[in-house]
Amino acid sequence: MNWFNRLIQRRKDIESSSLMNKTNGEIITELTGGRFLVHGKPVYELALEYKNDIEIMLLCCESELEKMNEIGQVAAPFYFERVAILARKNKNYKLEVDIIERYITELEGFYRLNNLPVGSGVMAGPRFSSIVSRLEKSRKLLERNIKSE
Numbered sequence: 001m002n003w004f005n006r007l008i009q010r011r012k013d014i015e016s017s018s019l020m021n022k023t024n025g026e027i028i029t030e031l032t033g034g035r036f037l038v039h040g041k042p043v044y045e046l047a048l049e050y051k052n053d054i055e056i057m058l059l060c061c062e063s064e065l066e067k068m069n070e071i072g073q074v075a076a077p078f079y080f081e082r083v084a085i086l087a088r089k090n091k092n093y094k095l096e097v098d099i100i101e102r103y104i105t106e107l108e109g110f111y112r113l114n115n116l117p118v119g120s121g122v123m124a125g126p127r128f129s130s131i132v133s134r135l136e137k138s139r140k141l142l143e144r145n146i147k148s149e
Contacts, residue, residue: 003072007031028071036067047078054086061099065106074110077103077127084134093142100135 004027008016011031019027025042038046043060050056057079064075080103087096107128111118122128 007071024073028067028073032071035070036063038063043076043079051082052086054083054090057082057086058099061103065102068106068110072114074122075103075106077122077125077131081127081131084131084138088134088138088141091145093138093145096138097135097142100131100138103131104135 007028008014008031014031019030022030025044028036029042034040036042038056038059043063046056046060060079061075061083064079067073068075080099083099084096087093087099107123108118110116111120111123
């Protein structure tokens, strides 16, 4: 069952016809009472304007993971990649490693739980591949940073 059907089943008070001509983001917001909004907006509305704000991007990551676990829509990799990039820029290698490992672990768990082939969908995309490829170097940078302290 897809995420839309799961949400509709939970919200018997909303007619599916009232959701016609709305975006996925608007539908999710309406059916969840705005539970996944960050500062009152869907995360995709914050992506460009706040892509260099690590705190906002972290909130977007949390929102995406909550949404994935709650309604079954895979967490978008953009926010996790942005946090990894900004963390490295700030020389916060621990955060970079943590956010990458968490995203990979959460996605693999979601795919297994939903009987999806690990490595398909979002995991087959270039942004996920970019995130995974950062991990080895970020671990080395973290290790080097710890040794120099």
